Amino acid sequence: MMSAAIEVVGLHVNRQGAEVLRDLNFQVAPGEVFALLGGNGAGKSTTLLTCIGMLKPAKGDVMICGRSASNEPELVRGSLAYLSETASLYEHLSARENLHYFLELAGMTPDPQAIEQALDTVSLQSEARDRRSAGFSKGMRQKVAIALALLRQTPVLLLDEPTSGLDPIAVEEFNQLLTTLCQRGVAVLMVTHDLFGACEVSARIGLLRNGQLVTQFEAGIDDKGERVHIDVETVKRAFAGKEAA
Numbered sequence: 001m002m003s004a005a006i007e008v009v010g011l012h013v014n015r016q017g018a019e020v021l022r023d024l025n026f027q028v029a030p031g032e033v034f035a036l037l038g039g040n041g042a043g044k045s046t047t048l049l050t051c052i053g054m055l056k057p058a059k060g061d062v063m064i065c066g067r068s069a070s071n072e073p074e075l076v077r078g079s080l081a082y083l084s085e086t087a088s089l090y091e092h093l094s095a096r097e098n099l100h101y102f103l104e105l106a107g108m109t110p111d112p113q114a115i116e117q118a119l120d121t122v123s124l125q126s127e128a129r130d131r132r133s134a135g136f137s138k139g140m141r142q143k144v145a146i147a148l149a150l151l152r153q154t155p156v157l158l159l160d161e162p163t164s165g166l167d168p169i170a171v172e173e174f175n176q177l178l179t180t181l182c183q184r185g186v187a188v189l190m191v192t193h194d195l196f197g198a199c200e201v202s203a204r205i206g207l208l209r210n211g212q213l214v215t216q217f218e219a220g221i222d223d224k225g226e227r228v229h230i231d232v233e234t235v236k237r238a239f240a241g242k243e244a245a
């Protein structure tokens with residue numbers, strides 16, 4: 001693997017006195033989608049919150065582009081984009097204005113042409129670009145948030161349940177967008193309950209159970225160099241704890 005953009009190393013995290021993550025280890029390379037699957041309470045969101053420096057490890061660390069999330073959270077946040085389940089936008093601002101504003105907040109000079117290009121890449125419909133974002137659907141909010149990540153050129157993208165509540169067309173568009181991001185070398189760590197979607201888009205899938213990574217799956221490459229998706233049934237069996245069946 002190329003040198004990792006995200007490295008989770010011997011990570012232990014406690015929440016309210018309970019050990020939630022135990023000795024978690026995995027890496028995500030530039031241009032790769034790594035999906036973290038697991039049941040409710042397995043520790044998926046805790047992993048993401050630790051990656052952005054919101055939770056401090058009891059032991060171990062997360063390195064983002066070589067920097068420690070626990071010791072240098074501000075610097076780390078500068079090199080990643082984090083999309084929580086619902087991307088928050090300033091409701092009274094339009095899509096264009098939100099991008100303009102967030103880029104200024106990030107210390108960048110907004111370039112209107114680059115903003116249009118990013119909105120084209122994420123396929124946000126033209127009529128929505130100047131409309132207040134208050135009425136935006138989840139899919140539209142996500143598009144704006146991903147356009148911002150494109151404009152900030154962050155090497156790492158963290159996604160919490162990105163496809164929950166999206167209609168099938170929006171899911172398809174989102175998956176396409178992930179492919180575009182990967183082609184640009186972005187490392188994507190995605191937490192999801194969507195086992196089928198994860199198999200379709202991920203280079204690797206990690207299965208989390210009680211805060212431990214119990215198994216990993218890797219997409220193959222066929223003799224034409226095309227990706228062979230991770231097998232849904234295999235992941236489903238492992239998810240259900242029937243690996244040996």
Ligand SMILES: Nc1ncnc2c1ncn2[C@@H]1O[C@H](COP(=O)(O)OP(=O)(O)OP(=O)(O)O)[C@@H](O)[C@H]1O
Nearest residue numbers: 015016020038039040041042043044045046047193
């Ligand atoms: N704010 C919190 N304070 C204390 N403990 C928490 C908090 N949020 C989650 N936990 C605990 O941490 C553990 C892992 O929760 P986490 O939200 O990371 O799981 P998850 O895999 O994302 O679950 P889900 O699929 O339900 O979103 C659970 O035992 C949960 O009770």
